[in-house]
Amino acid sequence: MLVPGKMKIADCTCLLCGSRLGLTISSVVTGDNRGACPMCGEPFLVSITREEMEQYIEAEEERPLREGR
Structure with a gap:
């Protein structure tokens, strides 16, 4: 079963266009x-x-943002 990872700050998207x-x-x-x-x-x-903010920091430590993403 796939379990989604914690949300990272980089996952925030625009409510209008989704970017x-x-x-x-x-x-x-x-x-x-x-x-x-x-x-x-x-x-x-x-x-x-x-x-x-603490949750975002924890998520970043668990799976750092890859270059080029």
């Missing part, structure tokens, strides 16, 4: 993170709690 937002663990902070989708330009807001 990845290009977020990295080093580019986000606890609290509000604002920007624009690199594909469609739609503004986004990703609010991250302290607990979510």
